[in-house]
Amino acid sequence: MKVLVTDPIADAGLDRLREAGHEVETAYDVEGDALLDAVSDANALIVRSGTEVTDEVLSAAPELVIVGRAGIGVDNIDIDAATDHGVIVANAPEGNVRAAAEHTVAMAFATARSIPQAHDRMKAGEWAKGEFLGTEVNNKTLGVVGFGRVGQEVAKRLGNLGMDIVTFDPYISEDRAKQFGAELVDDLDDCLDAADFVTIHTPLTPETENMIGEEELAQLEGGYVVNCARGGIIDEPALAEAVEDGVLKGAALDVFGEEPLPEDSPLLGVEDVILTPHLGASTEAAQENVATSTADQVIAAFDHQPVANALNAPSLDRATFERVEPYLELASTAGRIAVQLFGSHMSSVEVTYAGDIADEDVEYVTASALEGVFAPSDIQVNAVNAPQIAEQRGIDVTESKTSSAEDYQSLITVTVSDGEESVSVCGTQFGGEESRIVRIDNHRIEAVPHGHMLVVRNKDEPGTIGFIGTVLGDSDINIAGMFNGRETIGGEALSVYNLDSQPGAEILDRLNEDDRIIGTTYVALDD
Ligand SMILES: NC(=O)C1=CN([C@@H]2O[C@H](COP(=O)(O)OP(=O)(O)OC[C@H]3O[C@@H](n4cnc5c(N)ncnc54)[C@H](O)[C@@H]3O)[C@@H](O)[C@H]2O)C=CC1
Numbered sequence: 001m002k003v004l005v006t007d008p009i010a011d012a013g014l015d016r017l018r019e020a021g022h023e024v025e026t027a028y029d030v031e032g033d034a035l036l037d038a039v040s041d042a043n044a045l046i047v048r049s050g051t052e053v054t055d056e057v058l059s060a061a062p063e064l065v066i067v068g069r070a071g072i073g074v075d076n077i078d079i080d081a082a083t084d085h086g087v088i089v090a091n092a093p094e095g096n097v098r099a100a101a102e103h104t105v106a107m108a109f110a111t112a113r114s115i116p117q118a119h120d121r122m123k124a125g126e127w128a129k130g131e132f133l134g135t136e137v138n139n140k141t142l143g144v145v146g147f148g149r150v151g152q153e154v155a156k157r158l159g160n161l162g163m164d165i166v167t168f169d170p171y172i173s174e175d176r177a178k179q180f181g182a183e184l185v186d187d188l189d190d191c192l193d194a195a196d197f198v199t200i201h202t203p204l205t206p207e208t209e210n211m212i213g214e215e216e217l218a219q220l221e222g223g224y225v226v227n228c229a230r231g232g233i234i235d236e237p238a239l240a241e242a243v244e245d246g247v248l249k250g251a252a253l254d255v256f257g258e259e260p261l262p263e264d265s266p267l268l269g270v271e272d273v274i275l276t277p278h279l280g281a282s283t284e285a286a287q288e289n290v291a292t293s294t295a296d297q298v299i300a301a302f303d304h305q306p307v308a309n310a311l312n313a314p315s316l317d318r319a320t321f322e323r324v325e326p327y328l329e330l331a332s333t334a335g336r337i338a339v340q341l342f343g344s345h346m347s348s349v350e351v352t353y354a355g356d357i358a359d360e361d362v363e364y365v366t367a368s369a370l371e372g373v374f375a376p377s378d379i380q381v382n383a384v385n386a387p388q389i390a391e392q393r394g395i396d397v398t399e400s401k402t403s404s405a406e407d408y409q410s411l412i413t414v415t416v417s418d419g420e421e422s423v424s425v426c427g428t429q430f431g432g433e434e435s436r437i438v439r440i441d442n443h444r445i446e447a448v449p450h451g452h453m454l455v456v457r458n459k460d461e462p463g464t465i466g467f468i469g470t471v472l473g474d475s476d477i478n479i480a481g482m483f484n485g486r487e488t489i490g491g492e493a494l495s496v497y498n499l500d501s502q503p504g505a506e507i508l509d510r511l512n513e514d515d516r517i518i519g520t521t522y523v524a525l526d527d
């Protein structure tokens with residue numbers, strides 16, 4: 001498989017991909033048409049924050065399976081578009097947390113003690129000792145906006161250095177904050193009012209964009225702001241002005257609304273705004289961590305294994321995946337058969353689990369069933385985008401579980417319905433490997449689902465199966481296997497034929513003309 005890497009990642013990650021037998025192409029700093037060209041035959045794309053993965057880029061990459069983000073923030077990746085294209089997006093949410101937290105602490109000290117400014121003066125030959133009077137962090141209050149992985153690590157470190165911690169994060173529990181000795185407040189205002197230093201650790205989202213503007217900065221009068229999360233959360237011109245006017249003593253920024261920072265940014269001209277070029281994750285350890293974690297996920301995606309930190313596909317732990325893996329194909333196959341038997345205009349899909357499988361996390365199995373349901377109508381569908389396709393098409397998806405699986409260890413039933421009519425296809429796994437369809441609606445059968453299948457509903461009358469065999473034989477269509485089930489003697493029967501080739505429409509017409517035949521459906525499955 002070909003892996004395109006468009007932002008620099010550690011050699012350890014590149015080596016791991018090559019050792020797994022994949023071709024690695026590095027094309028750092030490509031953009032525009034060159035990027036579109038480079039991704040055109042890529043099976044995986046690995047990026048950091050320097051590459052914008054847009055719908056256009058994804059559209060230019062028909063072979064793409066996964067976009068790996070060797071780091072945390074995915075605001076440079078259009079995840080919805082990736083999902084539409086059936087492309088997994090996965091990040092490395094742990095490997096650079098400590099690096100980002102340490103950089104934040106370093107930036108807090110750098111601004112509180114004017115280290116870069118003093119350094120510049122010394123390099124210019126000046127001993128400006130009398131001009132710098134700093135602020136201690138000891139006994140001050142740190143306001144942490146966003147108390148996730150990085151925010152917590154920062155709180156831990158600066159808490160140990162004598163700071164009181166107040167945090168604003170509407171999405172965490174009070175217990176979580178307490179665990180880190182932090183006071184959780186309900187409003188951003190309360191956090192800003194209490195804080196001497198504010199540090200931002202939220203992702204950039206529509207909610208956090210520009211959440212710190214002129215008014216918020218004014219509330220922090222005499223304090224410091226640190227942002228090592230994402231540009232765009234703080235209004236940059238307002239911040240430059242607040243520091244310039246002495247409303248704030250200083251600010252330290254690692255991230256910017258536009259990167260690289262444009263030469264005319266107002267931040268560049270303000271002495272007490274200190275800047276680093278997005279270095280939060282730039283330590284050897286962090287880079288090795290995120291590169292290897294991303295490489296592992298790319299390799300897993302190629303091997304159809306669970307992708308640990310997938311953001312747009314169910315992510316399962318390996319042990320759960322191994323238990324549900326035998327059922328993925330069965331679920332997909334049951335979905336394919338059900339939808340082809342049903343025809344068009346379904347409004348709902350129900351996936352029912354019985355027996356052992358009902359004890360498992362079946363989200364991914366349901367996604368596979370949906371993949372099967374949509375496969376005949378959408379060549380781009382896979383288990384990543386199938387749930388979204390259902391949503392877009394207004395199809396209700398329900399999952400239900402029951403412990404009773406009759407005589408089987410596990411059963412999966414896919415039912416498609418339009419609210420009035422429905423078709424149910426129920427299957428099991430024999431010996432953990434061989435799929436069998438054991439029921440279609442109320443007809444018990446034991447059909448091997450593969451290749452060309454003909455499903456016939458007929459009256460349970462003598463000679464009917466012989467007639468069907470004759471019609472197929474006359475057209476030189478060989479029957480590889482046949483399974484028959486009926487509700488009652490003389491009632492409606494259902495038979496499934498595995499054929500060596502596809503029966504043409506004229507064959508189905510000939511069958512349908514006979515009074516004993518209630519209906520025929522050709523079902524195509526992959527071999
Ligand atoms: N400068 C750099 O090189 C690095 C920057 N980062 C950035 O740091 C940020 C945080 O990363 P993590 O802590 O790993 O993420 P996380 O997902 O663990 O934590 C983010 C926290 O923000 C909170 N949050 C979301 N919306 C909020 C809102 N409107 N108000 C208050 N809180 C809100 C969430 O509840 C969550 O607890 C990300 O933007 C990430 O990209 C991470 C690593 C390196």
Ligand SMILES: O=C(O)C(=O)COP(=O)(O)O
Binds near residue numbers: 048073074
């Ligand atoms: O992991 C993150 O979110 C970061 O911001 C690090 O970005 P980078 O990988 O250094 O471009």
